[in-house]
Each structure stands twice: as C-alpha cells, then as structure tokens.
Amino acid sequence: MSQFLQQVVNGLSLGSIYALVALGYTMVYGIIKLINFAHGDIYMIGAYTAFFVTTYLGMSFIPALLVCMIVCGILGVGIERIAYKPLRKAPRITALITAIGVSYVIEYTMQFFMGTSVKTYPKMLPDISWQIGAVKISYIQMVIFTVTIVLMVLLTFIIHKTKIGRAMRAVSADENGAKLMGISVDNTISITFLIGSALAGAAGMLVGLYYNSASPLMGMVPGLKAFVAAVFGGIGSIPGALVGGLFIGVAETMVVAYGSSLYRDAIVYIILIIVLIVKPAGLFGKNEREKV
Amino acid sequence: MSLLEVKDLHVHYGVIEALKGVSIKVEPGQIVTLIGANGAGKTSLMHAISGIVKKTEGEIIFKDKSIFKSNAAHIVADGLVQVPEGRHVFPGLSVYENLMMGAYLRKDKKNLQDDLNKIYERFPILEKRKNQDASTLSGGEQQMLAMGRALMARPTLLLLDEPSMGLAPILVKEIFSIISDIQKGGTTILLVEQNARMALSIADYAYVLETGKVVLEGPAKELANSTEVQEAYLGGSAKK
Numbered sequence: 265m266s267q268f269l270q271q272v273v274n275g276l277s278l279g280s281i282y283a284l285v286a287l288g289y290t291m292v293y294g295i296i297k298l299i300n301f302a303h304g305d306i307y308m309i310g311a312y313t314a315f316f317v318t319t320y321l322g323m324s325f326i327p328a329l330l331v332c333m334i335v336c337g338i339l340g341v342g343i344e345r346i347a348y349k350p351l352r353k354a355p356r357i358t359a360l361i362t363a364i365g366v367s368y369v370i371e372y373t374m375q376f377f378m379g380t381s382v383k384t385y386p387k388m389l390p391d392i393s394w395q396i397g398a399v400k401i402s403y404i405q406m407v408i409f410t411v412t413i414v415l416m417v418l419l420t421f422i423i424h425k426t427k428i429g430r431a432m433r434a435v436s437a438d439e440n441g442a443k444l445m446g447i448s449v450d451n452t453i454s455i456t457f458l459i460g461s462a463l464a465g466a467a468g469m470l471v472g473l474y475y476n477s478a479s480p481l482m483g484m485v486p487g488l489k490a491f492v493a494a495v496f497g498g499i500g501s502i503p504g505a506l507v508g509g510l511f512i513g514v515a516e517t518m519v520v521a522y523g524s525s526l527y528r529d530a531i532v533y534i535i536l537i538i539v540l541i542v543k544p545a546g547l548f549g550k551n552e553r554e555k556v
Numbered sequence: 557m558s559l560l561e562v563k564d565l566h567v568h569y570g571v572i573e574a575l576k577g578v579s580i581k582v583e584p585g586q587i588v589t590l591i592g593a594n595g596a597g598k599t600s601l602m603h604a605i606s607g608i609v610k611k612t613e614g615e616i617i618f619k620d621k622s623i624f625k626s627n628a629a630h631i632v633a634d635g636l637v638q639v640p641e642g643r644h645v646f647p648g649l650s651v652y653e654n655l656m657m658g659a660y661l662r663k664d665k666k667n668l669q670d671d672l673n674k675i676y677e678r679f680p681i682l683e684k685r686k687n688q689d690a691s692t693l694s695g696g697e698q699q700m701l702a703m704g705r706a707l708m709a710r711p712t713l714l715l716l717d718e719p720s721m722g723l724a725p726i727l728v729k730e731i732f733s734i735i736s737d738i739q740k741g742g743t744t745i746l747l748v749e750q751n752a753r754m755a756l757s758i759a760d761y762a763y764v765l766e767t768g769k770v771v772l773e774g775p776a777k778e779l780a781n782s783t784e785v786q787e788a789y790l791g792g793s794a795k796k
C-alpha cells in the first residue's frame with residue numbers, strides 16, 4: 265500500500281509536468297484549431313534556458329523560472345507569427361504539417377548548436393525530503409506541485425476574471441463574433457501562444473531539474489504524451505488538460521512500477537485509443553466531432 | 557449630413573461578386589431597412605461596413621470620415637456596432653460576460669454598471685439569466701443578448717442583421733418593438749430583414765437589394781405600398 269501511494273505521488277509529479285504542457289496544446293487548439301506539434305520543443309527550450317541561466321548566470325530558482333517562461337513565451341509568439349499566422353486561412357492540414365516542420369527545425373537547430381550530449385544542471389535545490397506517513401516527497405517534487413498549483417490558479421484567474429481571458433474565450437467560441445466586438449483576433453491568438461508556451465517553458469525547467477538532464481530531443485515523447493493528455497481531457501478544455509496530464513502521469517508511473525517499463529510509453533497510446541473509442545470528445549470535451 | 561454613406565461598394569468572394577456597386581445612406585436618428593431575398597447580399601453589405609469582409613471598390617463614410625480601410629476594432633470604437641445574423645453570442649461565456657464583451661473597447665469604466673443596469677431593464681430576462689452559459693438561452697433570448705451586448709458598446713449606429721430570423725411570431729413582435737425603443741433612445745439603426753412587412757412598418761427609409769444591387773429605394777411607407785414590393789416581398793398584390 266505504501267509503495268502504491270508512493271507511486272501515486274511520483275505519478276502526480278510527472279503528471280503535473282504533462283499537465284503544464286497539455287495546457288498549451290489545448291489552449292492553442294481551442295483558439296485556432298491547430299495541434300501545435302512544436303509545443304514539446306518549446307518545453308525542451310525551457311529546459312535548456314534553465315540550464316544556461318543557472319549554469320552560466322548563476323540564477324536561483326525563481327528568477328530562472330521566470331526567464332524560462334518569458335523566453336519560451338516569446339518563442340511561442342514568434343513561431344505563431346512567422347509560421348502559423350500566414351496559414352490561418354489555409355487548409356488545416358497545411359498548418360499541421362508546418363507545425364511538424366517547425367518542430368524539426370527547433371530540434372535540429374538545438375542539436376546543431378548543443379550537440380547530442382545531455383546537459384546536467386548545477387545543484388540548485390536542497391536535498392531535503394518530507395516523510396508523510398509512508399510516503400516520501402522530495403524537494404523537487406514539492407517544487408513541482410507548488411509551481412503547478414500556482415500557475416494553474418494564475419491561469420484560471422486570467423482566463424475567467426480578466427478582460428484578456430474573456431477575449432481569449434470569446435475568440436475561441438466565435439471568431440467573427442469577437443471581431444464584431446472590436447477584439448483583435450491576432451493579438452488574442454498571440455497572447456494565447458504566449459501563455460501556453462510560457463507554461464511549457466516552466467514545465468521544461470521543472471523536468472530538467474527533476475531528471476537533472478536536458479537534451480535536444482527531450483520534448484518529443486513528453487510532447488506526444490501531453491498531447492494525449494489534452495485529448496484525454498477533451499482538447500480545448502483547460503480542466504481537461506489538467507486532469508488528463510495527471511492521469512497520464514500516474515498511469516505511466518504505475519505501469520513502470522507494477523508492470524514493465526517496456527510499456528511506459530505504450531500505455532499512453534493504449535489510453536488514447538480507448539478514449540478515442542469510448543469518448544471521442546474526451547473527458548471534458550464538447551461533443552462535436554473535429555477533424556484534425 | 558448622413559451618418560453613414562456607402563458609395564458604389566463592390567465585394568467579391570473569389571470570382572463571385574456579392575455586391576455590384578451598392579450605394580445607401582443612413583440619416584441620423586432614423587431606422588433604415590434593407591430588404592431582399594436570401595442571397596441578395598445583405599449580410600455581405602453588413603460585413604463590409606463592419607470591416608470583416610474585404611471590399612474591392614467603393615467608399616464608406618461614417619461620421620464624415622472614411623472607414624473604407626479601417627479594421628473592425630476601429631469601426632466599433634467609432635460607434636458602429638453590429639448584431640450579426642445568427643446572433644453569434646459566445647457559448648461558454650455567461651450572459652453577463654457576453655454583455656461585457658460588448659464593452660470590450662470602452663474606456664469609461666465607471667459608466668459600465670449604469671449601462672448594464674439599463675440593459676437589464678430593457679431585457680429583464682437577461683438579468684435573470686446573467687450567470688447562465690449563453691448557449692443555454694433560447695433563440696429569442698440569444699437575440700436579446702446579442703442586442704444587449706451591442707448596446708453595451710454605446711453605438712451611434714446599430715446594424716441589425718435579420719434579428720427576427722427563426723423566432724416565433726410573438727417574439728418577432730417583441731424584437732421589433734425593442735428596435736423602435738432603441739431608436740427612440742437616440743440610436744440610429746440599419747436593419748436587415750427578410751420580414752419585409754414588419755421592417756417596413758417601423759422603418760423611415762428602405763432599400764431593396766436584389767443579387768448585389770439596390771433595385772428600389774424610398775421612404776418605407778411608400779415602398780410598403782408599391783406594387784413591386786408587395787408582389788415580391790409582401791406576398792400579395794397591391795390593394796389600395
């Protein structure tokens with residue numbers, strides 16, 4: 265039992281990271297109906313940014329986290345402006361293929377400059393852990409939970425209580441209706457990319473510290489898993505992305521603990537297939553079929 | 557001076573020419589109606605005026621300034637606001653939030669609550685449903701919401717595209733009486749309708765649009781009595 269609870273905690277910390285990444289997928293999909301396949305690579309850039317600012321600038325945790333979020337946010341907006349905006353009226357498959365292209369560009373640019381070797385971080389967090397009953401929570405896990413909760417609360421506040429959040433929801437709901445209210449659709453889309461990418465940047469830093477590594481292709485598999493998490497929760501749904509991310513994290517951890525680590529990635533696709541069969545719109549999704 | 561003047565406006569969708577040189581004028585304080593069959597180009601004209609459809613040629617003057625090249629946000633900020641065909645309220649946003657979207661560009665924060673109260677007075681059902689998701693409203697309620705939302709922008713000129721579409725006769729009456737009230741409150745109205753009888757009964761001036769061209773215009777009372785309009789749009793022969 266204690267072993268089980270421990271795995272739940274481990275799963276939730278991994279799941280928090282998936283959730284932060286899944287949010288970006290879901291927000292971008294919600295507003296421009298694009299699966300941004302480059303999103304996992306933004307997360308990778310977050311991990312590298314953290315590596316640089318902590319290793320070479322000696323930044324401590326919170327400033328480094330903010331820099332990661334800002335750098336990734338700006339990168340996300342840049343990608344949207346350069347690669348996706350010109351294609352907004354093009355068939356959806358064109359933008360989708362472009363997103364895959366952008367993903368490769370980022371991955372191989374990083375590989376070119378950074379090499380394929382794995383970077384490790386300077387020691388930033390103390391080696392403390394907490395024993396709660398039979399469960400041990402490490403410092404980094406606590407940091408992951410705290411950051412995730414703070415960012416989720418902040419995001420929920422922005423989306424539900426601010427003018428810009430309302431505009432984001434209005435544009436996702438009805439683009440022409442939003443234009444007729446005087447909302448700038450372009451700016452609103454940019455802000456969506458900014459926020460989604462900043463969350464991925466935070467996730468990238470957290471995962472970098474969790475596993476103490478960053479590498480150019482590190483975004484591929486977690487990116488896909490976060491995408492599955494978004495689909496699981498109902499793509500376009502923000503609570504869905506959170507629940508989906510946590511669920512995928514726990515499921516994966518359980519499979520490794522009680523099954524075989526051979527299946528750690530397979531389980532995610534099995535979940536995806538089951539969701540697509542049983543509830544194609546996802547847990548919190550609206551029940552309309554969307555062709556991707 | 558006219559509040560709005562559209563001159564020789566052309567709109568194309570690819571090779572389809574939806575508007576083939578349309579000219580209309582809206583005088584301040586009036587209700588001007590635009591009637592015409594499905595596909596005549598009424599919505600295209602509305603969208604062109606609001607700046608969400610590309611115009612190929614022509615001129616649009618609003619408050620003595622050209623808005624031909626202005627973007628949609630500028631046009632709203634200038635006081636020209638549209639209630640689109642099919643309502644286009646925002647599902648997933650509450651009734652209150654929808655209304656606040658109408659005030660998106662407004663800077664005068666302190667008057668918002670007053671204006672909101674006025675909207676709730678005019679449409680009591682919206683106050684009752686203010687925390688409900690807009691998508692749960694009935695068609696008539698959604699129409700009222702869309703109108704209330706536009707009024708939150710404090711328009712000088714309100715564009716209404718088929719506000720009575722799909723509504724039960726009793727609601728149609730209600731909507732038209734609200735439109736008259738809005739006019740009495742000092743807002744000028746450009747009203748697109750397929751319900752020509754009702755539209756002509758409350759309008760001051762009217763235009764008839766056919767396949768992208770104005771084919772007839774005149775004071776609403778005169779058009780209502782003209783043989784052509786009676787035969788084509790009022791479903792009967794002229795009875796004097």
Ligand SMILES: Nc1ncnc2c1ncn2[C@@H]1O[C@H](COP(=O)(O)OP(=O)(O)O)[C@@H](O)[C@H]1O
Nearest residue numbers: 569572574592593594595596597598599600601
């Ligand atoms: N987005 C569009 N793309 C192509 N053709 C369009 C589009 N919108 C309208 N049309 C065409 O333009 C013409 C005028 O349509 P519209 O302005 O919607 O007329 P109405 O509002 O009077 O029914 C129609 O022939 C319609 O098929």
Ligand SMILES: [Mg+2]
Nearest residue numbers: 598599600641
């Ligand atoms: Mg129409």
